[in-house]
Amino acid sequence: MRHPASPPPATSLSPTPDLRRRRKDARPAELAAAALRLFVDKGYTATRLDDVAAAAGVSKGTLYLYYPGKEALFRAVIEEGMVAALSLAEHEVAAFRGSTADLLHALLIGWWERIGGTPLAGVTKLIISESRNFPEVAQYYREQVLDRGRALVRATIARGIAEGEFRPLDVDAAVDIVIAPLLLLAVSRFSLPLATGSIAPEAYLETHFELLVNGLKRS
Amino acid sequence: MRHPASPPPATSLSPTPDLRRRRKDARPAELAAAALRLFVDKGYTATRLDDVAAAAGVSKGTLYLYYPGKEALFRAVIEEGMVAALSLAEHEVAAFRGSTADLLHALLIGWWERIGGTPLAGVTKLIISESRNFPEVAQYYREQVLDRGRALVRATIARGIAEGEFRPLDVDAAVDIVIAPLLLLAVSRFSLPLATGSIAPEAYLETHFELLVNGLKRS
């Protein structure tokens, strides 16, 4: 604890209060979160910046204090959050001890908890809808999210084959079969129920896992 | 009334009446095809009717002779083609004689030939992107396309179980697992390669089928 006799240095040069500072620091993320919600719901072009501002509780002009324009806001929305979630998953896979089936199960559950069941899942719909209009952003997403996610699943399946737990098969194709239902589940949350005619996401994932493993497992 | 056997006299004021008639009859479909291409590529809101008209080789005003507005054009794009393809599939399934695995295989191949590999596949991306903005259209698509397609797959799996070819399992969830890779494949053609990192669609479908059956089949 600081000695009571020493007053805090009166820095007259930095009178900016903490409250304002904290607000300013949090703004970009708040704005991006509001934008994500609306972009995912209505699409990029159909979303008005007026609405984004209103959803974030600021005026239209304030948006431009933090992002130079609508497209920059879009980039921020795509390039945020997802990458952090992936890094976490990569560490977990590296540290996992147990059967490959359990690892695969952990991957599915982890995906749901940190991506599929969160607002981040909307990014999937957004990137599907807008990739043609933003090729560089799509490129970034592909390299930093899709390819890394696919590598994670590929390593897991390869591990299962190497250890004799899974039968030999076309690993790349299997990766797609693992991933496809996840992506559809994510997209379904923000559009039509393309997947999961009626069942809950958790049950859906369990069935997916069960089918997968019984298909992959050496009979 | 015109006599059926006598062709209309080709006056200089109405040259090539047949050609124009044929052209006129084909117009709506041509316009819808052009609109589909652009809607799928850029999204509904970002597509300008100017561009649709140009792509169809007509003037902007002409669009309004065939469709009352942009939204009507969108409805036409969604509500056309897909339903016909489904009816065909329904008849084929009903008439199929052979193992259920073969039927499932025929379904996947038929889907690719009549939907997945054609411009119609773009409707899938379009519905994902725009369903929130057009709830009634989404409702129509769900009932007339998704539900009927899912019913087809469900009947097939149920047939396999009933005949002892497949092991008993949660049929509804299995339907999703069957369908998800198809939808992702369709969407991938018009956005990012979400599925099929590198392999050809046909090989992708074969692997999907192989994995499915070895997972479904009683071991």
Add this chain to the structure above:
Amino acid sequence: MRHPASPPPATSLSPTPDLRRRRKDARPAELAAAALRLFVDKGYTATRLDDVAAAAGVSKGTLYLYYPGKEALFRAVIEEGMVAALSLAEHEVAAFRGSTADLLHALLIGWWERIGGTPLAGVTKLIISESRNFPEVAQYYREQVLDRGRALVRATIARGIAEGEFRPLDVDAAVDIVIAPLLLLAVSRFSLPLATGSIAPEAYLETHFELLVNGLKRS
């Protein structure tokens, strides 16, 4: 008069009436004229395209049918009219027969009639005000208008010296002294009366000429 038996060829392919065509052809010049008036009066930035459209009697959107944006309108305003007037003057100078003093007088009068006394004079104020904001346009104006105009005066003075009518002097500097009052007169019409405290432009030009010649003429 056309023979009554020969009907005008019914070109069903070009139903565009002359009236509309004539209107469309005249539009760019009408818009540029309105823009010139407002740009000169208020300045480029302070002029609203809404006002330009209103002054031209069209809607805002119509402007964009003829010019891709505000800057293009500015370019058109600067790059039109002045050059044609200059070409005319160049021909007149080349064809002139008479004393150099008379030629100089004709130049001043001709300038007033075709530029200084017309709306074109406003371009001078406009280019002064905006040249820093539009370097390429300024470059064009300098080469196509200023330099050519200056060359005209220079040739005239050189002619006078060569024929012994004027005394030898620094021709380039003299050119500026000839031109400066003209430019100020033009600018004065659209801003403050920088020149011509009170007298009429014609009298102003006559005095300018008289002073010039009595300064140039061999005493």
Add this chain to the structure above:
Amino acid sequence: MRHPASPPPATSLSPTPDLRRRRKDARPAELAAAALRLFVDKGYTATRLDDVAAAAGVSKGTLYLYYPGKEALFRAVIEEGMVAALSLAEHEVAAFRGSTADLLHALLIGWWERIGGTPLAGVTKLIISESRNFPEVAQYYREQVLDRGRALVRATIARGIAEGEFRPLDVDAAVDIVIAPLLLLAVSRFSLPLATGSIAPEAYLETHFELLVNGLKRS
């Protein structure tokens, strides 16, 4: 009340009070100088107060501590400096002893040294560009600067005529001819080289003077 001989104790809460005071007193002039530079370069409307503040090294809010708004800043820019320079010239003319030609020469040189060659010359371009948007400011400038400057030249020419050094002529028109090249020279420094195609300002002024006098002087 503070004793005049004892300087204020330099407390840690108000460091460098003298410097700050001096800074504070100089602020309005510093701000006006920065504003002049930018207004002249880009025009009044196209200049952002953000940029003025940045150029003066203060924050945007600080501007409003010294001027109530953008227009007030414009007024200050116009109404400062020029008047002082004129008063000086008026005194010099009144006290001048020598030939009228020498006086005229001194006027031209003095103008260049105290106005034409300094940032003040920019005011000329600014007034030309903006007079229509600020009629009262233009009125002030006309009365306090233009009319007084013109009176100075008029008195000089009249003196020459009265003393038999110049031939009789229309004095008002002659004033314009004297002034026009100066104004153009000033404007040229901040826009296109309307005057002085290539020569240096000093040589330009000397030629102007020589031409003028040889035109004014009794032959």
Add this chain to the structure above:
DNA sequence: AATGAATGAGTTTTCATTCAT
């Protein structure tokens, strides 16, 4: 039927001004 010029409501973006700190 077909055209395409014209419209004006709607959207993005800018910036003078305010005000809490």
Add this chain to the structure above:
DNA sequence: TATGAATGAAAACTCATTCAT
């Protein structure tokens, strides 16, 4: 005094829709 985050009115530009021809 000084700051700079926040505002919102205003301006450039777009595009679905209309309609005279």
